[in-house]
Amino acid sequence: MRILLSAIYPYAFLLLYLIIPFDEYFRAPPNILLAILVVAFPFVVKKEDFKKLKSIPIAIFLALFAYLFIDSFLAGRLEEDYKFINKVMIAVGLAILYIPVADVKKINSAIIFSALAAILFSIYNFVLITDATGSFALGDSPQVVESLLVDRLYLGLLSTFSILISFQAIQKKYHPNNNYYLANIFINFVFIVLIASKIAVISLFVLVLIHQFYGQRKIWKLIIAFVALTAVVGLFLILKNEKGSQLYKAEVANQNAPPAFIQNSMTYELRAVVWKCATDIINDEGFNLTGIGFTETKNKLVSCYETKIEDPKKSEEFVTERYNTHSQFLDFYLSAGFIGLLLFLLFIVVSFFTVKKQFFPTAMLAILVMYCLVENVFHRQIGAYYIGFILIVLITSAQNSENNRIKDI
Numbered sequence: 001m002r003i004l005l006s007a008i009y010p011y012a013f014l015l016l017y018l019i020i021p022f023d024e025y026f027r028a029p030p031n032i033l034l035a036i037l038v039v040a041f042p043f044v045v046k047k048e049d050f051k052k053l054k055s056i057p058i059a060i061f062l063a064l065f066a067y068l069f070i071d072s073f074l075a076g077r078l079e080e081d082y083k084f085i086n087k088v089m090i091a092v093g094l095a096i097l098y099i100p101v102a103d104v105k106k107i108n109s110a111i112i113f114s115a116l117a118a119i120l121f122s123i124y125n126f127v128l129i130t131d132a133t134g135s136f137a138l139g140d141s142p143q144v145v146e147s148l149l150v151d152r153l154y155l156g157l158l159s160t161f162s163i164l165i166s167f168q169a170i171q172k173k174y175h176p177n178n179n180y181y182l183a184n185i186f187i188n189f190v191f192i193v194l195i196a197s198k199i200a201v202i203s204l205f206v207l208v209l210i211h212q213f214y215g216q217r218k219i220w221k222l223i224i225a226f227v228a229l230t231a232v233v234g235l236f237l238i239l240k241n242e243k244g245s246q247l248y249k250a251e252v253a254n255q256n257a258p259p260a261f262i263q264n265s266m267t268y269e270l271r272a273v274v275w276k277c278a279t280d281i282i283n284d285e286g287f288n289l290t291g292i293g294f295t296e297t298k299n300k301l302v303s304c305y306e307t308k309i310e311d312p313k314k315s316e317e318f319v320t321e322r323y324n325t326h327s328q329f330l331d332f333y334l335s336a337g338f339i340g341l342l343l344f345l346l347f348i349v350v351s352f353f354t355v356k357k358q359f360f361p362t363a364m365l366a367i368l369v370m371y372c373l374v375e376n377v378f379h380r381q382i383g384a385y386y387i388g389f390i391l392i393v394l395i396t397s398a399q400n401s402e403n404n405r406i407k408d409i
Contacts, residue, residue, distance in 0.1 A: 094388030156200030291337035
């Protein structure tokens with residue numbers, strides 16, 4: 001029985017990460033796979049497997065989860081905040097459930113194929129919608145937004161993972177698989193550009209910059225670093241100069257308006273308003289040690305939308321959608337206080353110093369920081385799954401660092 005479960009277990013993990021983007025279409029399979037992994041875990045795990053968890057970054061992340069749970073329980077808001085804390089638990093759980101898996105390459109392959117499947121699905125939807133509307137547009141167009149399998153931000157994150165994994169897998173000497181990895185990099189990069197995922201494009205430029213600090217120092221690397229830095233600064237200035245407060249475009253005449261399913265999918269720059277409300281709440285609350293809770297944070301944001309947004313239609317939109325802070329750092333400070341934010345920042349900083357000699361995990365941390373700046377990754381189940389993947393990368397990288405130190409001794 002144990003031999004059979006040990007053989008099935010890694011493929012269950014692989015299948016889970018393969019179908020994550022389809023979670024909104026197939027709610028049951030991911031939960032079933034998680035249940036299978038939980039049930040099989042005691043039968044396949046070995047005592048030595050738990051050594052993989054002996055790293056300071058993982059210990060800090062576990063401390064963060066424990067703090068969120070205890071803080072909410074003592075404040076009497078556990079029932080309200082459980083939905084959020086459960087997402088953090090998923091990330092922690094995936095890291096723990098991973099430890100019996102011997103080969104992380106299986107999960108990497110699942111990420112690559114998952115990204116390709118999501119791209120194919122999105123392209124298929126785009127063709128259908130373009131045919132139905134009779135118009136063709138890319139970038140921020142309603143057709144693109146509606147056709148994507150998941151939110152553009154998370155699809156861009158998945159493609160960024162796929163590019164990074166493929167780049168890391170390319171061998172310096174000729175290997176037939178190099179062609180497949182290069183093709184995958186090209187496909188995902190073109191897709192990111194076509195769907196206009198700004199944060200994904202910026203992330204890729206930052207990763208190019210970071211990579212120049214690894215390997216031999218050569219003049220062409222300095223040139224690439226300078227170009228990448230210039231591109232990142234340029235993109236930042238462009239985004240900064242965009243009118244963040246222009247949340248709605250002028251309404252077109254009814255006869256020229258696109259179908260309702262297109263109108264409902266349109267996305268706008270809303271972070272300027274959300275961040276302004278979050279800043280106002282911070283100023284009103286003053287120094288916050290333990291936070292006001294994740295649900296209460298949303299309630300206060302909604303109150304801000306009702307009073308600070310002058311346009312009634314815009315105010316109603318924000319109130320109805322109950323937009324969150326759109327920054328995991330802001331959310332941790334408001335909801336879990338200074339202690340919660342400190343633990344999360346400590347996890348990132350300690351992780352960096354643990355794996356700084358390795359490009360792949362360092363790049364993963366950079367991606368985590370950039371996405372947490374503009375998104376509440378723990379408010380979505382797909383975000384929790386991908387944070388779990390980053391934790392898995394950190395576990396394997398810390399283990400490699402430990403093995404290298406042993407060899408050096």
